Every structure is written in C-alpha cells, then in structure tokens.
Amino acid sequence: MLMSLLIKNIGELFDGRRIIRNTCIYVEDGIIKSIGKEEETDEIIDAKGKFIMPGFVDCHTHAIFSGYRDFELEWKIDGISYKEIAERGGGIGYTVEQTKKASKERLLRETMKRVKEMIKHGTTTAEMKSGYGLDLENEMKMLEVINKIDKIDVIPTFLVHAIPAGKNADEYIEEVIGEIIPEIARRKLAKFIDIFCEEGYFNVKQSERVLVEGKKYGMTPKIHADEFSCIGCSELAAEIYAVSADHLLMTDEKSMEKMAKAGVIATLLPAVPFVLNTPYPNARKMMKAGLKIALATDLNPNCYVTNMQFIVQLACYKMKMKPIEALKAATLNAAKAIKMDHLVGSIEEGKKADLLIMDSPSHSFIAYEIGRNMVSTVIKSGKIIWQSEE
Ligand code: NIG
Ligand code: FE
Numbered sequence: 144m145l146m147s148l149l150i151k152n153i154g155e156l157f158d159g160r161r162i163i164r165n166t167c168i169y170v171e172d173g174i175i176k177s178i179g180k181e182e183e184t185d186e187i188i189d190a191k192g193k194f195i196m197p198g199f200v201d202c203h204t205h206a207i208f209s210g211y212r213d214f215e216l217e218w219k220i221d222g223i224s225y226k227e228i229a230e231r232g233g234g235i236g237y238t239v240e241q242t243k244k245a246s247k248e249r250l251l252r253e254t255m256k257r258v259k260e261m262i263k264h265g266t267t268t269a270e271m272k273s274g275y276g277l278d279l280e281n282e283m284k285m286l287e288v289i290n291k292i293d294k295i296d297v298i299p300t301f302l303v304h305a306i307p308a309g310k311n312a313d314e315y316i317e318e319v320i321g322e323i324i325p326e327i328a329r330r331k332l333a334k335f336i337d338i339f340c341e342e343g344y345f346n347v348k349q350s351e352r353v354l355v356e357g358k359k360y361g362m363t364p365k366i367h368a369d370e371f372s373c374i375g376c377s378e379l380a381a382e383i384y385a386v387s388a389d390h391l392l393m394t395d396e397k398s399m400e401k402m403a404k405a406g407v408i409a410t411l412l413p414a415v416p417f418v419l420n421t422p423y424p425n426a427r428k429m430m431k432a433g434l435k436i437a438l439a440t441d442l443n444p445n446c447y448v449t450n451m452q453f454i455v456q457l458a459c460y461k462m463k464m465k466p467i468e469a470l471k472a473a474t475l476n477a478a479k480a481i482k483m484d485h486l487v488g489s490i491e492e493g494k495k496a497d498l499l500i501m502d503s504p505s506h507s508f509i510a511y512e513i514g515r516n517m518v519s520t521v522i523k524s525g526k527i528i529w530q531s532e533e
Pocket of ligand 1: 205234235238339367370415441443444445446
C-alpha cells in the first residue's frame with residue numbers, strides 16, 4: 144500500500160535555496176512528490192504555521208570514538224595549545240588509545256547515543272570518519288561500526304589522521320597504501336578518503352600520495368586543510384579535485400581562488416575555533432572568491448558538539464554569514480560536500496522527505512536564538528523519528 148503524508152499549514156519553508164511562505168508538502172513512500180498542492184491523504188501533519196526546513200546534513204564528523212577529553216578544557220582555558228595538549232598526553236593520541244581498547248559493540252553503543260543526540264537536534268544525514276585506529280585492525284573496526292549505523296543516512300570516510308606511536312609518517316603511509324586502502328576497497332567500507340594535512344601530521348606530498356591512491360580505489364578525496372598553518376594543503380585539494388577541503392582557518396586568497404576554480408567545496412567547522420580560541424575562517428572572502436560553503440560540526444572529543452543549529456549560529460554571529468546562507472551551507476551545500484545532493488539536502492520533488500518542523504516562526508530565528516533546541520519534529524524518509532514533548 145502507498146504510504147502518503149501531507150504536511151500543511153507551513154508558515155515559512157526553506158527548501159534549501161529559498162524561502163516560500165504559506166505552503167504544504169506532499170510525500171509518497173518517503174519521497175517528496177509535490178510542494179504547494181494539498182493532495183488527498185489520511186495522514187496529515189498540521190505544522191501550525193511553523194518554520195520547516197530540510198534535515199541538517201552534518202558533512203564532517205568524527206562521531207565514532209571512545210573516551211571523552213573533558214579534562215582538556217581546563218588546559219584550553221589556561222591557554223595551552225592543541226599541539227601542547229597532544230604532547231601532554233591528550234589529543235588524538237589519547238582517543239586512539241581509548242578507541243583501540245573498545246569493542247565493536249561498545250563503539251556502536253557509544254556512537255548510537257551520539258547519533259540520537261544528532262537526530263534530536265535535527266541531523267538526518269551525517270558523514271562519519273574513521274581515524275582513531277591508526278592500524279589495519281582498528282581502522283577496519285571503526286569503519287565496520289560506521290557501516291552498521293542506522294536511523295539516519297551515514298556516509299563513511301577513511302581518515303588518515305595521525306602518526307601512530309612507534310612509527311614515522313612514511314611508515315604509516317606505506318601501511319595505508321599497501322594494506323589498509325586495498326582492504327577497505329575490497330570490503331566497500333568507505334566512500335571518501337581524507338587526511339590531516341598539517342605540520343606535525345602529514346605534509347602535502349604525503350597527503351597527495353594517499354589521496355591519489357585512494358582515488359584509484361574508488362574513494363573520493365577530502366582533506367583536513369589549513370587548520371593551524373597554510374602549507375599548501377588547500378592548493379593540493381584544488382590540484383587533485385577533492386570534493387571538499389575542510390577547516391580552512393588559515394587559507395590565503397590564492398588558494399581560495401584555486402579551489403573555487405576546481406569546484407572544491409569549503410567545509411567550515413566554526414565550533415573548532417570556538418573551542419580552541421583561534422580565528423574563525425573568512426567565510427565572506429571565500430564566498431567572494433566564488434567558493435561554495437558547507438557547514439558541519441566536526442563532532443569529535445576535542446570539539447564535542449552534536450547540534451547543527453549552534454553551528455549555524457556561530458556561522459552567522461562569528462563568520463558574518465547571513466541566516467539563509469548558513470542554512471543552505473548546513474543542508475544543500477553540505478549534501479554536495481558528501482555527494483548526497485541527489486537524495487537529500489533540499490526539499491524538492493524526488494528527494495527523500497527529510498524534514499524538520501521547527502519551533503520557530505522563521506528561518507532567521509534558527510540563527511538568531513542561541514542555545515535552545517528549536518526542533519519540534521524530525522521526519523526521515525517520510526517517517527517521524529523524533530518529536531519534542533511540547
Ligand atoms: O578535525 N584536526 C584534526 N582532526 C580533528 C580533531 C581530532 C581530535 O582532536 O581528536 C578535527 O578537528
Ligand atoms: Fe575533522
């Protein structure tokens with residue numbers, strides 16, 4: 144039997160590109176069939192004049208890990224840098240130790256708890272990276288768990304994240320190229336390949352080798368670029384036509400232009416400068432250079448945030464993005480950054496009915512009001528998967 148649903152009395156709709164007022168959405172079998180036509184159906188949701196938007200697409204997360212790093216906060220407050228925190232035994236190294244110790248069952252349980260928080264705050268599609276394993280066994284373990292996550296669409300990425308203890312960068316890269324990439328490809332466990340291109344992690348040459356090799360095996364390159372220094376990582380993104388370059392706190396104008404020409408999406412993660420007390424990326428300059436901007440949480444133990452509404456708020460208040468630009472970056476452009484825009488990221492005919500009914504009168508409130516979860520209903524593929532208690 145055909146399952147149909149009408150959401151009527153929508154006060155304001157953001158469809159991923161523009162605002163439409165006083166409209167409705169008709170859904171059949173989880174897919175959007177029409178906008179603005181009140182088709183006959185038994186299942187009706189009265190939006191009561193509220194604001195409706197596409198489910199958030201969190202296109203950059205490290206949501207799978209074990210062991211929190213709340214102990215680092217006092218160090219951060221004392222002005223200890225990300226690098227110094229890592230040298231003191233915190234940072235990625237700490238999370239790798241904890242994640243290695245965790246069983247698949249435990250990792251799945253812990254990650255699902257975070258996924259539930261993401262859903263509650265309106266995320267209906269998420270990208271998720273490995274990268275706290277740093278050897279064949281543990282990277283595979285992470286990717287297997289990522290591939291098990293349900294309730295929302297989850298897109299897996301293999302991340303070459305740091306130099307494992309007892310090895311140098313080149314030795315790990317040999318293992319990545321010789322063993323890990325072929326095994327991931329054989330088992331079809333990742334859609335994207337990513338690397339932390341940064342001083343003290345992997346240089347441009349090493350990053351290029353890994354990403355080009357991943358590409359040969361069918362994985363699309365992404366890159367953690369220019370987070371702490373501008374050493375040519377975003378230029379590399381342009382040269383190898385990465386789908387996105389992420390972070391971009393230190394990016395210079397020349398690299399912005401190169402990326403814009405190559406069609407690389409700039410994925411900005413404003414919660415990172417928020418927690419590290421570093422300068423925010425220059426979103427306006429990037430837009431002026433012609434770059435498409437996507438927004439994401441970067442959810443990880445250094446930057447523990449599951450709420451995309453907060454990311455929109457930071458983008459507007461701290462990076463001078465307009466509410467409508469930030470919402471587009473957090474939905475449609477984010478879907479483009481993980482090659483999911485044929486299915487999600489906007490409210491249009493033929494796409495999945497991934498919709499949020501927001502307890503807010505307009506799109507601008509999502510950026511304007513801070514700290515309250517404004518989601519009242521989360522609809523994934525036409526089904527209500529979360530509802531607030533009001
Ligand atoms: O994207 N910068 C590299 N990786 C993560 C942080 C990982 C961590 O600190 O555990 C990021 O911010
Ligand atoms: Fe990241």
